Amino acid sequence: EVAEPGRMLVRQVGQKSIVITRGDDGELRGFLNSCRHRGTELAESDCDIAGTIRCPYHRWGYSTDGILKATPFFDEVPRDDFDRDDFSLIPVRVGTWGPLLFVCLADETPELDVWLGDLPERMAGYGFDQWRIEESQVLDIEANWKLISENFQEYYHLTWVHPELAKVSRVKDHYRYQGAGMYCGQTTTPVSGDDRDDWLVLPAAEGLDESDATSGRHIALYPNVIFSVLPNHVFVMRLDPIAPGLTCETCTLLLPPSTPELTGGELDATLTFWIDVNNEDIDICQRSQRGLTRGRIQPGPLAPRFEEPLHRFHNMLADCMTSDSLAGLTVPPGDDGSEAARLGTGPNPAPPTIEH
Structure with a gap:
């Protein structure tokens, strides 16, 4: 989207509008979208x-x-009264990992490499730097962003x-895929082919x-990026909160070089597969939002093997x-650095006991 100098992106981050440019030196920079x-x-x-912006x-x-x-018609203003160097655009932190561009409004937040933890190392074999955007879609979902995540x-x-997804991503083949970092990870190993042509x-x-x-x-x-990495494509979703019960979801399909x-046909089959799966998720998340909005709901326990990542997510959110x-x-x-843990060959453990 901003591979070459001369292109400027405009993105909404929370309540702030941000512009992102690539300079002649090749560096990406972000600024508040305000003169x-x-x-x-x-x-x-x-x-x-x-x-020129x-x-x-x-x-x-x-x-x-x-x-x-x-600054048109400021030529006669003395430098002592108006120094252009004091009026540069307000910078915003930006960083990249592979094809993904990240923006952070808080100066004190840890650096992106700390936030990502071991994800770049785990994903190094895919060579994400060269993957390309093939398709994008923007959706409004009537649910809180946390429910979608x-x-x-x-x-x-x-x-x-x-x-239909369960035929190629079977429950019994789902395992924990968790290293250090601000993320929750699962793996499907192996991905099944069955007799379908779309996966x-x-x-x-x-x-x-x-x-x-x-x-x-x-x-x-x-907080708000979720993605599935398959051997032949990546499906990325960015969740932008609009209101407590409304989220803008940007879906992007990436393909390897x-x-x-x-x-x-080939692309349509893959897109249709993900659109169908995502629509099923949207429907159930909106139903969850409607149910929770009615109030007086005391949440039940998490299923140990299947919902353990939520415990990690809730702790990150609370922190x-x-x-x-x-x-x-x-x-x-x-998990520890053993090969078994890295490749995701063990089931999720039960969440630790919560002290009351």
């Missing part, structure tokens, strides 16, 4: 800027690294909500080891909500 003159929104949507109101201009360069993290519902119709990425070539990795990266340009400062946030540990 330093009188605060006017710089851009409404993604656009080409030809090297211009305010539509009074034509103040900024370089792609946020430095104020143009929780639904993704557990597979207790798989057989009843996703009968494995696309060619697998080149260079995968045996484990990655036969597995599906399902990761919920706190070894996959040729597709026409028609972020109750910490005086995110600077001291403790990134939760994962």
Whole structure:
């Protein structure tokens, strides 16, 4: 989306609008979407800027690294009264992992590599840096973002909500896939093919080891990115909270560089598969939201093997909500470094007992 200089992205992060550019030096940078003159929104949507970010109101201009360069009719103002260097765009932290771009509004939050933990190492075999965006879809879901993330993290519902998915991602083949980092991980090992053409119709990425070539990795990266990694594609969902009972979900399908340009049937089969699965999830999450909104509900216990990731998710959420400062946030540990744990060949343990 912003591979070359001259392109600017506009993204909503919470209540803030952010612009993201790539400078001539190749660096990605993020800024608040507000001119330093009188605060006017710089851009409404993604656009080409030809090297200059211009305010539509009074034509103040900024370089792609946020430095104020143009202020019409200010030539006669003494530098002592107006120093352009004091009016650069307000920077926002950005970082990347593979094809994913992350924005953080809080200065004290741990660096992205700390947040990701061992995920880049675990996923290194896929070579995500070169994967491409094939399709995107934006949906409004009448459910809280946490319900959508929780639904993704557990597979207790798989057989009843996703009968077709359960044929290729069988409950008995789901295992824990958890290392240190702000994420909850599961794996389906092996991914089954059965007699369907939509799951494995696309060619697998080149260079995968045996484990990655036969597995599906399902990761919920706190707080709002969830994705499924298959040998031949990745399905990413970004959850943007709009209101307590409304979430904007952006779905993106990524393909490896070894996959040729597709026409028609092959891509349609994969897209249809995920659209059907996602619609089933949307329906059950909206029903959960409606049920919870009625109140007076005392939650029941979590199913130990199937819903254990929710315990980790709830702890991360509680830590972020109750910490005086995110600077001291403790990134939760994962399983030990043994090969068995890394490849996800053990069932989930029961959640630890909660002290009352």
